[in-house]
Amino acid sequence: MLKRTLVANRGEIACRILRACREAGIEGVAIHAANDSGTLFTELADIAIQLTGEGLAETYLNQNQILEIAIENGCDSIHPGFGFLSERADFAQAVMDAGLIWVGPSPEAITKMGDKMTARITMKKAGVPVIPGEEVDGGIEEVLAVAPSVGYPLLLKATAGGGGKGMRAVHKEEDLESEAKAAMREALNAFGDDRVYVERLLTGSRHIEIQVLADKYGRTIHLGERECSVQRRHQKVFEESPSVALDAELREAMGEAACAAARAVDYEGAGTVEFLVTPTGDFFFLEMNTRIQVEHPVTEMVTGVDLVREQLRIAGGERMSCGDLNMRGHAIEVRLYAEDPANNFLPAIGQLKRFVAPTGPGVRLDTGVREGDAVTPDYDPMLAKLIVWAPSRNEALQRMGRALDEFVVLGCTTNIRFLRELCDNPDVVDGWTTTDMIERLWPDGWSPEMSGLIADAGLLIATACESTNHGKVRISTGGDMSIASPFSMINRRFP
């Protein structure tokens, strides 16, 4: 069992891990940059150590400093969370070389999954379906030769390039030759290299990922799927489990593929295998995230497995404690970002002068901030995750809507209203959530649906507040109730 774990992260995921440590009886050590001093995660730690230096490279990405702190403070293990150093095989190796336990898979597994080409080859060998595609370096004849096995529609991409140059979508076989020639010409002009890569074009696909857990005793299981198709600026905002696109059969097939992927790299701990699922129910390996995932709570709510605690257990050499897959009901997570959704989701900053989170049945808040905290431009704008569980998808959407209506954040612009409208959006309600959904629904950008009544009411409220100097003494005096000394009663007897 682990005894003292350094959490090499910040914000809400550091809070999540430190709480799991506290519950497991493991001492949690937080590290924090100077500008994170006094934040919630440092408060939840048993020991909080300030990092020297400024900027990410000198602080949260500073492998040497973090390792030194771990050793100086008698830690036996390091949990990297997500982002930062979580998928750095060299750091995992350094941690192990220092005699500490790395809460995650082996450096080899990280490396194999971290390189897209290696991962693709490894997966093909393991029998996991990958997006059909072939590298072509033998000219136009070879393109024509491999195309039938790739299938239509297909995408021609310059092997050497990027940025759309040399990229051509081909929907019908008769267009292939002319398009391939054009693509190769473009590629040659742009990169001096006319090799192209032929890949199946997957339109209207869903991003669906499978959670896996593997312990040191050869047990590798999957915990069902998460659908994370709703994205803006390529970042997920709305995640759910189960996915409306999966039936039991497809879930089992994808779960088996995910376990095969994990076994292929001798995976240990918690990991996520991402797939693209086409409208016809074909699924293809995208990549494996060799760490805990932002959206892990939806799996926890649906399966009843505490993923972070299982990570700590597995790293400590114990068997995972969970039994067979038992999915129940429906969970949704939304990510609360400090950003202005009406302004192309541009990040926002400010002080959280009011931060009133919803409570009640089926509501879970994983937050890195609390009222009074400042949101600065130094870090990721994700402030918190709001997760709901309900017996059915419909009830979960209704519950999320209710919870978001209760959520008050003043002092920093957030995407609460955008998330709230998602809950009622017909495409979301129908489960027609594809990765291009936000662009599809709001091609010219989103703006809130707001009646003139609300706009006028807001103006009236501002007028009333300004006229009466509202809230100037909120909470700060507490003198409006006369409270007798609480000690006057302590020496009395009231049997």
Added chain:
Amino acid sequence: MLKRTLVANRGEIACRILRACREAGIEGVAIHAANDSGTLFTELADIAIQLTGEGLAETYLNQNQILEIAIENGCDSIHPGFGFLSERADFAQAVMDAGLIWVGPSPEAITKMGDKMTARITMKKAGVPVIPGEEVDGGIEEVLAVAPSVGYPLLLKATAGGGGKGMRAVHKEEDLESEAKAAMREALNAFGDDRVYVERLLTGSRHIEIQVLADKYGRTIHLGERECSVQRRHQKVFEESPSVALDAELREAMGEAACAAARAVDYEGAGTVEFLVTPTGDFFFLEMNTRIQVEHPVTEMVTGVDLVREQLRIAGGERMSCGDLNMRGHAIEVRLYAEDPANNFLPAIGQLKRFVAPTGPGVRLDTGVREGDAVTPDYDPMLAKLIVWAPSRNEALQRMGRALDEFVVLGCTTNIRFLRELCDNPDVVDGWTTTDMIERLWPDGWSPEMSGLIADAGLLIATACESTNHGKVRISTGGDMSIASPFSMINRRFP
């Protein structure tokens, strides 16, 4: 389906029901006394109506006024919550006579279960085990005759009396005659009536209750048990599901008995059948609560059924939506009381100048208050319920401990510390929770286990705060970050 429901209650249960209404698309109407104006539950309602009058009888217990408000505001139904009018058959009848839907069982069911003797007879007929006992009016010979069928140890109670007069515990058959004569003598002297009631004496028993649901289509199911043995001043403080005292077989037997009890009175909606369970695994009907219960969340967390929403569904004439019993993991609820546990649990009052509730995985808060609210002597001192779920009982206790450590309430004395110590108490950890546990563990009253270090530290903190005038401007200014006009960016384009 219901369209507009009046919630005839206040505090956290009114919040719970109003949130369920919101989620179900039902308009929620709150009623509140003048001194509950602006409280959380009025905020969560679609419409909040102030009751005229003062004191409970003129407000929350005022059947006529409540009915009038329901009719005037176009409500089609009334949800009584618990306490107040929830078990008043005459009110249920009046609601139905006014053409409204009563969210609860029929007045006949309430009446039959409300009278202890009628309930006992009804249950015996339905084959539900009741505490063995016989009323005796034929003198000492009849006592001797019925005693063997009641069993030992037994309790002799004056039929006409109360307050311990004429009460005698008999542990062995040879003591029966002399004790019975003494009891009858005492009864005659005290009440002028020497009839006694002979009942089995159940020592070291647990209070275990079964949740049932029944719809209008003949389906009656049970949702497993709740153990509510930990009580102080005969009020529950710590409730959990499942109970360590039940195995699958006993659960099924008790569940079947509870369903039989419900069917015997043609029960509709959510109800709870309370049993005493002896150390040897015998169980006996105590009473049926014909309403939603304070501790219903632990069943919700373990079974995944939204009990309040099912109540609304059933009352609206729909079938209940839940499937077969599917219990998972372990849930614990603690009741946050405004009281001083170190002073015989005497109620406390004050203003909640700080009220910082725990968040994170597996934590649910059902609260009737928020920061800044005043706790007055006008109502029940229960402020909130903190519920946790975890895969196992041990993990649930650890999680509850963690959550209570994070819970900060300043301005009103609460039982948080008492609840926190319960989580580590060996008897609680071992599951040795009997109804007399608190008296057994703390016969001379509870006081916090606190090191001298903490007491000194507190004094140092108070000294530091008083010296520096700490917190005088907390939140109230917000001027320490210079924030540029948020509109300066709105007219710019950032593609």
Added chain:
Amino acid sequence: MEFKTSDGRREIDAHRDGSSFIHEGVIVHTGQELWMEIDGRKHKVTATKIGDVWWVHVLGHTLQYEVIEAGAVSSDDDSGLLAPMPGKILDVLVEVGQTVSAGEALMIMEAMKMEHKIVAGNDGVVETIHYKTGDQVAQGAELLSLSD
């Protein structure tokens, strides 16, 4: 600086170093946020003042410290029996001049939907009764007084 606590009057001899206060290895850092340091470990502290009382939450404990101004006389007079909370007098069980013994019930109050007995803390004679049945009383009000 002297405080009244449930243990009686207490005072601590703290060393101040800027915004930090130190006593026997315990350091309290004041500022926007309050932190306590013991053995190099920092712990978040929450404190707020209500009336004359500092409410302190530290390491899971909630403590109260009433500020005593230098030279002020305590108003807590042992011979008076104060209302533990606001409520209504349900019954007065004694009369002026009556001899009572420690533990004897003197009055019954109703508050928080519950009844509470007001009990003599020592033997004595009832000197004054300030309220009658049905009266509303404020928290801390002197209900009656006993002579020793």
Added chain:
Amino acid sequence: MEFKTSDGRREIDAHRDGSSFIHEGVIVHTGQELWMEIDGRKHKVTATKIGDVWWVHVLGHTLQYEVIEAGAVSSDDDSGLLAPMPGKILDVLVEVGQTVSAGEALMIMEAMKMEHKIVAGNDGVVETIHYKTGDQVAQGAELLSLSD
């Protein structure tokens, strides 16, 4: 009373009745708590002032209203391009005197771990450039100005 909003300057003609403010059937009750009444239904409102801006949460919407003092001149000059948030200038893509067209990128800033282009809102000529690559800028700082 005039406010600046995302729709420009706005003003409302409210009737005040004690602590209540009324406009076209909407009533706002001020006091310890804020409530709004529409068609006889009360809704909780949360509002707080930060700097000159009132942040208002009403019926699930979060709105902002900047107080404009009577007679004050707006500092928001359309010909200036202001930093949308604090950050660092990564690149300056134009020179003084250069003719640019609406939509053309002028500078690249880094903030919140992301790059943001500062884009011309209208056609014009670059008049002044206030920052160079590597400079830290505060939110609202004028980065450069264009003549029409």
